[in-house]
Each structure stands twice: as structure tokens, then as C-alpha cells.
Amino acid sequence: MYNDDMGGAVSQSGFELTGAYSILLNNQDAVSFGLSMKGNQFVFDGTNLEVYQSGDESLPGTLESSFGVDFNAGMMVYGKDYYFGMAVFNLIQDKLSLAGVDDENRLVRHYHFMGSYLYNVSRLVAIQSSALMRMTEVTSAQLDLNARAIFNGTSWLGLGFRPQDAIVLSTGLNYGAFTFAYNYDITVGENMLSTHSHELSFGYFMPARSAFRSRPSSGRRVRSSDRILK
Structure with a gap:
């Protein structure tokens, strides 16, 4: 990639x-x-950076x-x-040798924890809930909570919430091997650089030739394709 x-x-x-x-x-x-x-x-x-205070060693005027x-x-x-x-x-x-400093400029380790559960309300309607927690060693944890209603396995409406940050409205459609989605973010926290944003996404699911195989302790078994999470 x-x-x-x-x-x-x-x-x-x-x-x-x-x-x-x-x-x-x-x-x-x-x-x-x-x-x-x-x-x-x-x-x-x-080289073309405009700063409020000149002479800051952490902002060199070079490339x-x-x-x-x-x-x-x-x-x-x-x-x-x-x-x-x-x-x-x-x-x-990994260290980043920028501004002549090796020890302070480095990538920060990130941790993500996620989970989801799909509940079938009926043969045509299902509810999927999911959560994502993100954190680093130098910042506090950030939690994303999401839920969406899936209709006939082809379309959905969703609602997401990030405490003290944003509310997300979403909708999408699957058509054959293609998927389309639209998200609308509404800022509710103190970060008011943008009050809202729009996101469009398009995807294509490449067909798998076969399900994966494994050898569990009870003997050789083959995983059926309908058990693969999509």
C-alpha cells in the first residue's frame, strides 16, 4: 500500500x-x-513558514x-x-532526525482495542454495535461508539458518538461486489476548526477463491465461506 x-x-x-x-x-x-x-x-x-515568534529552534527555516x-x-x-x-x-x-534532534522527535506508539456484535432482529433487519478505543503512552484514551441498522443485508443507517468530540451520521448501500457509504460528522467538542465534515467512500470486494483451511486438534476441517465476517 x-x-x-x-x-x-x-x-x-x-x-x-x-x-x-x-x-x-x-x-x-x-x-x-x-x-x-x-x-x-x-x-x-x-522556507515559507510564517510564525508568531521568530528564532524558535524547533521550527527551522529550511527544508x-x-x-x-x-x-x-x-x-x-x-x-x-x-x-x-x-x-x-x-x-x-522510530526516530525522526528533524530539526537536528534525534531523541525527542520520534513516532509514538498507538494502541487500538475494538469489538463488535451483530444481532438479528428478524430475517430482514439486523443491529450491529461496535466500539473502538484508541490511546497512546502520552495521551488519554479516546472512545468511539457506533450502532447501525442493516436492512436485508444490502443497506444501512448508522449513528456514532465520540464523547466530547463529534456525532456521526452514516448511510450505505451494497450492490453486488460494490459498496457505497456516506458519513456526516458534527463537531460537538472544543475543537472547532471545522463544525462539520462530509465523507464519501467506495469499495469493491474481491471474490475469494476458497475459504482458508486449518488443522485444529479435532482433525482437519474446512471453514465455510458464509462464516467469514464481512
Whole structure:
């Protein structure tokens, strides 16, 4: 995967290689482990930067760049109606040699904990609840709570809440192997850089040739395709 992001005087580009391995459990659920390596090029352009106070050594008036390598890891247990897991980003907290400082400029380790449960109200309606908690070693935890109603397995309406930050309204539609979604964020916290935002997403599900296989203690079994969480 390739990424390219720019915001003001700071830009970031790089690549990420990801792999995962899944193991079938005896109850027909599964556990999956993932590991990724990423390389990022950080660039700080201070040549045209306007600052309130000149002479700040942490904001050099030059063009500086630094390339670093780091790793992410995670695991997830999942079944037909649920999943839960965790992920850790920036495992080695790679140093960034910007502004001539190596020890203070470095990537910060992030921790994500997530879970979801799908409840079938009827043959045509289901309710899916999910939660995501994000935290670092230097900041407090941030919690996302979400719920959506799924109709006939093809369309949904959702509501999300991030305490002291935002409320999210969402809707989406699946059509064959394609999926479309729209999110509307309403800011309710003190971060008023933007009172609201819009997000459109489009996806395509690549068909799998076969379900994965494993060798649990009770013997060789094959995981059926309808048990794979989508």
C-alpha cells in the first residue's frame, strides 16, 4: 500500500507491506494475526513558514526530511456475528532526525482495542454495535461508539458518538461486489476548526477463491465461506 499525505508545512509519504495468518478454532470461529512493515518519508518545509515568534529552534527555516521504518501488529478473534481484537502501531517508535534532534522527535506508539456484535432482529433487519478505543503512552484514551441498522443485508443507517468530540451520521448501500457509504460528522467538542465534515467512500470486494483451511486438534476441517465476517 502506498500513502501520500500533506498538511501545511508537513508532508508524509511511504509504503506498507502487510501479511496475516488465520487459524480455525474448534467452534468454527477463528483467530487472525497480522504484521506489517512501513517505510515513511517525513518532510518539513520551513522556507515559507510564517510564525508568531521568530528564532524558535524547533521550527527551522529550511527544508528537512527524514526516512524511517517501523512495524505494526495486531490480532483478532471473530465469528459470524462478532469480532474483538487489538492492534499496536509504531512498535519500535522510530526516530525522526528533524530539526537536528534525534531523541525527542520520534513516532509514538498507538494502541487500538475494538469489538463488535451483530444481532438479528428478524430475517430482514439486523443491529450491529461496535466500539473502538484508541490511546497512546502520552495521551488519554479516546472512545468511539457506533450502532447501525442493516436492512436485508444490502443497506444501512448508522449513528456514532465520540464523547466530547463529534456525532456521526452514516448511510450505505451494497450492490453486488460494490459498496457505497456516506458519513456526516458534527463537531460537538472544543475543537472547532471545522463544525462539520462530509465523507464519501467506495469499495469493491474481491471474490475469494476458497475459504482458508486449518488443522485444529479435532482433525482437519474446512471453514465455510458464509462464516467469514464481512
